[in-house]
Amino acid sequence: MPQISLTVNGKPASATVEARTLLVELLRDKLHLTGTHVGCDTSQCGACTVQVDGMSVKSCTMLAVQADGANVLTIEGLVNADGSLHPMQAMFREYHALQCGYCTPGMVMSAIDLVETHPEGLSEEQIRHGLEGNLCRCTGYHNIVKAIAAAWPLMHNKALPVAAE
């Protein structure tokens, strides 16, 4: 069976996996990081979203062996050393961007990547388009969109530029 080593939330991890083991199975079942959720069978819901080498990916649609040598960040890795929340987590709480919370870890991971890859600014339309890979059955998305817009200035240390009309 393949032996893999990777970095998970800043710490080295290694595991013996089957070739067919999914990244999400490695994270949840072997590394006991159960914050990453599985919400579908069709690669559509995004509840399993984690970052692999800085890119948000659906960990249910990637083999663990494909992450050999990679740097993986999950929802558990966001909290600061002093226990304070990542700005995106804080804004999800502030804006009531969750109800049941099932989609939330994937939403937060996806949203962080969306904000990080748009240093020039982020319109409401871009946020909505950027969330196409994350389904939420509870909130109706409005508060999620607001939370992401509110996290942008905190993550970039400047005001969110207002889109020119």
Added chain:
Amino acid sequence: MYDFTYAKPASLADAAKALGADAEAKALAGGMTFIPVLKQRLNKPSTVVDLSALGLNYIKLEGGKLMIGAMTPHGSVAASADVKKAIPALAELAGNIGDRQVRYRGTIGGSLANNDPSACYPSAVLALGATIKTNERSIATDDYFQGMFTTALNPGEIITEVQFPIPEKAAYAKFANPASRYAMVGVFVAKTAGGVRVAVTGAGQNGVFRHAAFEAALAKSFTPDALNGIATPVGDMNADIHGSAAYRAHLVGVMAKRAVAAAK
């Protein structure tokens, strides 16, 4: 998922050997189609050959042609300054495939090898008259697509690159399925030195196809109005829970007009 052996060859020759030696071996690109198929136990490969270490992730604009390596993900095509400059319609198409997570991993080679009847890239490749390069040969686009999920690829043959000639103008208009983002109907129009080409995806019973009647009308006048009154035969259309054949036939005309209006 059934278990398999995983291989990640470091050269094209080794990848070809691994795929050629064993009829049950299968290539893995972005996995955005293949891994869901494996999860459903619809396929039982002996060996999964990961193509990610072959150096096939690149975009080059050279000699009036755009070359995209087979392992280039949709997100890179969408963001590429070269693609935006040479064929903006292609960058836009890639930027609307699936969702951001899918675009980080799904590749142009995987999309073309799979030839899903609702996939976006086949329409661009067919309308632009691109050439598909493999480890064995170059395949002209008109010979490549052979019906849904069927292509001219031999078993074990690996797509390495897609070469696009640069059109005068082009555009892609997609009516996306709201859940999957796949095309219910997608129309790619291209005005090239050799004439106008129109390719339709998502709609046809046999996968992507060229629309001869639209091409003839647009060759005379490249305007949306040139398509007025030209019907798309309903009998050739696909019907499923998302839309009837008549609905799709109508949409083909609407999307084609939008693409002509947007072409640049």
